[in-house]
Structure formats: C-alpha cells, structure tokens
Amino acid sequence: xxxxxxxxxxxxxxxxxxxxxxxxxxxxxxxxxxxxxxxxxxxxxxxxxxxxxxxxxxxxxxxxxxxxxxxxxxxxxxxxxxxxxxxxxxxxxxxxxxxxxxxxxxxxxxxxxxxxxxxxxxxxxxxxxxxxxxxxxxxxxxxxxxxxxxxxxxxxxxxxxxxxxxxxxxxxxxxxxxxxxxxxxxxxxxxxxxxxxxxxxxxxxxxxxxxxxxxxxxxxxxxxxxxxxxxxxxxxxxxxxxxxxxxxxxxxxxxxxxxxxxxxxxxxxxxxxxxxxxxxxxxxxxxxxxxxxxxxxxxxxxxxxxxxxxxxxxxxxxxxxxxxxxxxxxxxxxxxxxxxxxxxxxxxxxxxxxxxxxxxxxxxxxxxxxxxxxxxxxxxxxxxxxxxxxxxxxxxxxxxxxxxxxxxxxxxxxxxxxxxxxxxxxxxxxxxxxxxxxxxxxxxxxxxxxxxxxxxxxxxxxxxxxxxxxxxxxxxxxxxxxxxxxxxxxxxxxxxxxxxxxxxxxxxxxxxxxxxxxxxxxxxxxxxxxxxxxxxxxxxxxxxxxxxxxxxxxxxxxxxxxxxxxxxxxxxxxxxxxxxxxxxxxxxxxxxxxxxxxxxxxxxxxxxxxxxxxxxxxxxxxxxxxx
Numbered sequence: 216x217x218x219x220x221x222x223x224x225x226x227x228x229x230x231x232x233x234x235x236x237x238x239x240x241x242x243x244x245x246x247x248x249x250x251x252x253x254x255x256x257x258x259x260x261x262x263x264x265x266x267x268x269x270x271x272x273x274x275x276x277x278x279x280x281x282x283x284x285x286x287x288x289x290x291x292x293x294x295x296x297x298x299x300x301x302x303x304x305x306x307x308x309x310x311x312x313x314x315x316x317x318x319x320x321x322x323x324x325x326x327x328x329x330x331x332x333x334x335x336x337x338x339x340x341x342x343x344x345x346x347x348x349x350x351x352x353x354x355x356x357x358x359x360x361x362x363x364x365x366x367x368x369x370x371x372x373x374x375x376x377x378x379x380x381x382x383x384x385x386x387x388x389x390x391x392x393x394x395x396x397x398x399x400x401x402x403x404x405x406x407x408x409x410x411x412x413x414x415x416x417x418x419x420x421x422x423x424x425x426x427x428x429x430x431x432x433x434x435x436x437x438x439x440x441x442x443x444x445x446x447x448x449x450x451x452x453x454x455x456x457x458x459x460x461x462x463x464x465x466x467x468x469x470x471x472x473x474x475x476x477x478x479x480x481x482x483x484x485x486x487x488x489x490x491x492x493x494x495x496x497x498x499x500x501x502x503x504x505x506x507x508x509x510x511x512x513x514x515x516x517x518x519x520x521x522x523x524x525x526x527x528x529x530x531x532x533x534x535x536x537x538x539x540x541x542x543x544x545x546x547x548x549x550x551x552x553x554x555x556x557x558x559x560x561x562x563x564x565x566x567x568x569x570x571x572x573x574x575x576x577x578x579x580x581x582x583x584x585x586x587x588x589x590x591x592x593x594x595x596x597x598x599x600x601x602x603x604x605x606x607x608x609x610x611x612x613x614x615x616x617x618x619x620x621x622x623x624x625x626x627x628x629x630x631x632x633x634x635x636x637x638x639x640x641x642x643x644x645x646x647x648x649x650x651x652x653x654x655x656x657x658x659x660x661x662x663x664x665x666x667x668x669x670x671x672x673x674x675x676x677x678x679x680x681x682x683x684x685x686x687x688x689x690x691x692x693x694x695x696x697x698x699x700x701x702x703x704x705x706x707x708x709x710x711x712x713x714x715x716x717x718x719x720x721x722x723x724x725x726x727x728x729x730x731x732x733x734x735x736x737x738x739x740x741x742x743x744x745x746x747x748x749x750x751x752x753x754x755x756x757x758x759x760x761x762x763x764x765x766x767x768x769x770x771x772x773x774x775x776x777x778x779x780x781x782x783x784x785x786x787x788x789x790x791x792x793x794x795x796x797x798x799x800x801x802x803x804x805x806x807x808x809x810x811x812x813x814x815x816x817x818x819x820x821x822x823x824x825x826x827x828x829x830x831x832x833x834x835x836x837x838x839x840x841x842x
Contacts, residue, residue, distance in 0.1 A: 751797030
C-alpha cells in the first residue's frame with residue numbers, strides 16, 4: 216500500500232525541472248537493459264529530459280541553435296526512484312536501477328542501467344458478481360489482463376476501467392468494479408479477484424432540456440441519440456453531446472443522467488441536456504497571398520437557427536488571382552506574383568466563388584445532416600484549365616457509431632472547361648477545330664458522389680500519431696442528367712500514417728491511388744474516350760510531389776505559340792511553354808521525416824521526404840513537344 220501511495224505522489228504530480236543559470240546541460244540521455252518497457256515510455260515518467268537534437272549536434276550547437284535542458288542533481292536522483300516504481304507497478308519487484316554520468320565542464324551525458332529481474336506472474340484472475348449478467352462471456356473477452364500475464368497494476372486498472380465501461384454500455388448505468396488480492400514477492404505470483412456490482416439494468420427515459428432560449432427544445436431533443444425506451448448506453452450520451460457541438464449552435468453542451476430524477480435501482484434513466492447557446496450570427500473575412508493565387512480575399516455571413524428548428528444558413532464569397540487576372544490585374548505577374556507569369560490558362564482571369572447553403576441537422580436521425588447548396592464559381596488549375604460553373608448540390612452526411620462520417624451527394628452544374636487546344640489534340644485525338652469547340656461548349660454535368668473518411672490521428676493540423684483513410688467514388692452519367700460528352704466513373708483512395716520516433720520527430724507516410732473510366736464518344740476525327748480536364752489527375756508541386764513544378768509530374772505537352780516560330784522553324788528558348796494534360800490513373804507514395812527547425816522549433820518544422828509516383832494517360836508518362 217505504501218508503494219502505491221508513493222507512486223501516486225511521484226507519477227501524478229509533474230516534477231519541476233531545474234533551470235538555473237550556470238547549470239550543466241544534458242547532451243545525452245539513454246536507457247540500457249530495458250526490455251519490458253520501451254525508452255519513450257520510461258522517458259515520460261522522469262523529470263530529466265534530453266536537449267533538442269540541434270543543441271546536441273556540434274555544428275548547429277556552435278551557432279547556439281536548439282533548446283538546451285538543464286541538469287538537476289536532486290531530480291536526477293528522484294528519477295532513479297521513479298523508474299524503480301514504474302517497474303514495480305509493472306510487475307518487476309526485483310528491479311535495480313543504476314546510473315552512469317559522464318561529465319564535462321559544461322554538460323553531462325546520462326545513462327540509466329536497468330536490471331529488470333524476473334517478473335511476477337498473475338496465476339489466478341477471477342470475476343465475481345456477474346453470474347446474472349447477459350452476455351457475460353462477451354463482456355469479459357479480451358480484457359487487458361489475463362492469467363499468465365506479467366502482473367502489472369497499470370494493466371489491472373485498465374482491465375477494471377474497461378469492464379466498467381462495457382457494463383455501462385450494456386444497460387447498467389450504476390455498475391461499479393473493484394479489485395482485491397495480493398502479490399507474493401517470494402514466489403513471484405499474484406492472485407486477483409475483480410468484484411463487480413452491476414446494479415439494475417435500465418433503459419433511457421425522457422429528455423429534459425435546460426438552458427435554451429431561441430433554439431427550440433424539440434430540435435435539441437432530436438439530436439439526442441439516447442432515445443426513450445432504448446437500452447441505456449454510455450456511448451449514446453457521448454454521441455449526443457458530439458452531435459450538439461457539431462451543429463455550431465451552442466457554446467456549451469452536455470448530456471448526462473438527470474441526477475435530480477434518478478435514483479440507484481431505477482430501471483428508467485431520465486436524460487438531462489444542459490446547453491448554452493452561441494451567437495446567432497457570425498461575420499468573417501480573410502485577406503491573403505498564395506503562390507498560385509496571388510492576392511485573394513474572402514467574406515462570409517452565417518445565420519444560426521434560421522427560421523427556427525436549428526437551420527443554419529451560410530453565405531460566402533471569395534476572389535483570387537487578384538493582381539494577375541482580368542479584370543483585377545494590375546501587373547503583379549511582373550513582380551510579387553511572378554510564378555504566374557507563364558500561366559496563360561488558369562491565371563488570365565480572376566477566379567471567384569459565390570455560395571449559399573442551408574444545413575439541417577438531425578435529418579431523419581440525430582446522426583444525419585442535410586445540406587442544400589447553390590453556387591456560382593470560376594476555378595482554375597495552374598497551366599491546365601479554367602472551369603466556370605453555376606449549379607446546385609444536395610448532400611447528406613451521416614456520422615456512424617465508430618465516428619466515421621459517410622457522405623452522399625448529388626451535384627448538378629451548367630458550365631464549361633477551357634484548356635489548351637494542343638492538350639485536346641494530343642490526348643483526346645480532337646485536333647479539328649470543330650471538335651475542340653464542341654468539347655469546350657457549355658454543358659450539364661451531374662455527379663453522384665459517395666465518400667467515407669476514417670480519422671484516427673491525435674491532432675487535426677499537425678498529427679504525430681495515428682492514421683487517416685479516405686475513399687471516394689463519383690459517377691457522372693446521362694441517366695443522372697449529365698451530358699453524353701461528360702460521362703465517367705472516378706475512384707480515389709488516400710491513406711496516411713503517422714508514427715512518432717521521438718517527442719518532436721515524426722515519420723509520416725502517404726499513399727494515394729485513383730482511376731477514371733469513361734466511355735468512348737464520336738468526334739469528327741474518330742472515336743475517343745474523353746475525360747473532362749477538370750476531372751483528370753494531376754501531380755507535382757510543394758503540396759503533392761516536391762521537386763517537380765506544380766502539375767508537371769506525368770504527361771505534359773511542350774507548346775510553342777505559332778507567332779513565336781521563325782522562318783527557319785526555330786523559336787526563342789523562352790517561347791517554349793509546358794502544358795500538363797493529366798492522367799486517367801495516378802499512384803503516389805510519400806515517406807516524410809518531420810522535425811523541428813533548428814530555430815523557432817515550436818512554430819516551424821522541416822521535412823525530408825522520399826516520393827515515388829506514376830500518372831498515366833493511355834500512354835504512361837508521355838512527353839512530346841508540339842509546334
């Protein structure tokens with residue numbers, strides 16, 4: 216018992232680091248002899264920490280780069296006790312921790328030498344109090360601790376918490392789980408009993424909403440997954456709370472058992488929803504600069520609870536290519552936006568977007584969100600195409616129990632795509648002016664798209680652990696209302712994995728694959744499979760495959776304007792232009808090492824990457840110069 220109290224004192228309260236002037240700097244920190252517990256876990260339990268890599272590497276250290284961490288003798292001695300406690304709580308009661316300290320006038324190099332010793336094994340684990348619980352075997356399956364395992368108190372606590380949560384998700388709102396037993400250090404064995412008091416099985420009762428003012432209480436109750444008469448599940452309360460926050464209507468929301476109307480032993484669990492409403496209107500604006508956008512501005516207005524029942528109306532607009540695109544060009548391509556000077560396709564006109572959307576949460580189910588959108592836009596891809604559209608979209612998004620959003624959308628638009636005529640000729644066999652004009656005409660495009668995303672990362676912006684997997688399938692067909700010249704099936708899959716090597720260094724991997732299938736169409740010059748340029752795959756650039764210009768990895772066409780060709784069929788070197796044509800298949804694999812910058816490492820990160828890719832039209836990686 217005394218060791219557990221000491222462990223709580225050492226592990227629950229973070230130790231303070233000594234950072235006195237003149238203190239020795241930690242240049243090295245390592246562990247030897249540890250097999251049961253990895254280095255990263257052990258490092259998280261001690262106060263002494265290593266200096267950053269830039270402060271240890273001689274070249275960068277000579278410039279004063281990196282964060283130096285000071286050495287504290289008292290904390291270092293306490294670290295020995297902390298490591299011993301961690302091992303004893305993990306089932307290694309005979310552990311011994313020694314240290315090796317290599318000192319210099321300004322720094323120290325530290326090594327913890329650990330002799331783990333033989334572990335204590337759990338020889339008996341019994342569970343009492345669950346004889347009358349339905350599905351007993353399923354609830355006890357795969358607990359974090361089992362007979363024969365090393366007796367770890369961490370694993371035992373995990374098993375107790377896991378079983379309690381399973382019971383509360385199985386209809387027992389007042390279930391409690393405790394443990395008793397002993398460990399024998401002489402025989403190195405342990406015998407434990409898990410004591411369960413499940414209480415009475417219950418179902419959800421009615422829902423009481425408190426704190427609302429403008430938002431209708433019936434709408435708030437419709438977002439609650441804990442419906443009256445259904446079996447009590449703790450996860451249903453958490454899902455309901457996420458659904459409330461997901462509407463954007465509330466600054467605070469909690470869904471719990473209504474303790475004012477519930478007593479231990481009741482078979483009906485009333486639910487209480489406490490909310491604080493957010494602002495009903497929001498205005499936003501943005502101004503920025505981007506390499507491929509030049510100057511850009513955006514504005515938006517959001518009305519929450521529009522006409523009651525939790526509807527959300529959003530109006531937004533954006534303009535980009537300011538400074539280079541007509542009618543907002545003022546010659547910036549010759550100065551601050553010089554990367555766009557050679558883009559005669561996508562940057563000749565200003566891009567814009569205007570969007571009006573109406574969202575309805577809890578559509579037919581608390582987990583569904585219905586959205587209706589009207590839009591008008593002009594968007595472009597660097598040196599590839601310009602797309603002008605006006606249309607509408609209806610989508611429904613469902614959040615599954617596993618927190619995996621699934622979206623189904625139907626989009627209809629009327630517009631046109633403009634690209635280089637040589638691109639049509641080279642890859643679509645449309646070399647006749649009439650064919651090119653036909654493919655550039657304004658037409659109806661409809662798509663039915665289904666997408667699913669599984670995000671298990673620990674941070675949305677800069678993840679260091681976890682994975683993201685997404686799949687998308689889009690169909691455009693004349694049976695859906697699309698033009699006969701714009702029919703295709705598009706499949707895309709993405710997967711990213713993040714693995715921490717140290718606290719600040721992350722190994723990130725990304726894989727992307729896609730394919731587009733399209734039927735053949737009749738043109739003056741013959742039959743060909745036509746895929747609209749705005750639906751094809753493109754690769755290359757800082758956000759895709761570094762080391763290549765944007766969109767220039769894969770098939771491209773080298774174009775020389777007719778008026779630049781001399782009488783002897785030569786042309787100036789600067790007249791040669793590159794036009795990407797995209798592909799109907801793509802495969803990209805990235806492996807990236809991310810680490811802090813040697814200065815301002817908290818704000819800036821560097822990356823070393825390896826990439827392999829392929830982007831294929833009918834002839835993979837074809838490059839040809841056209842006059």
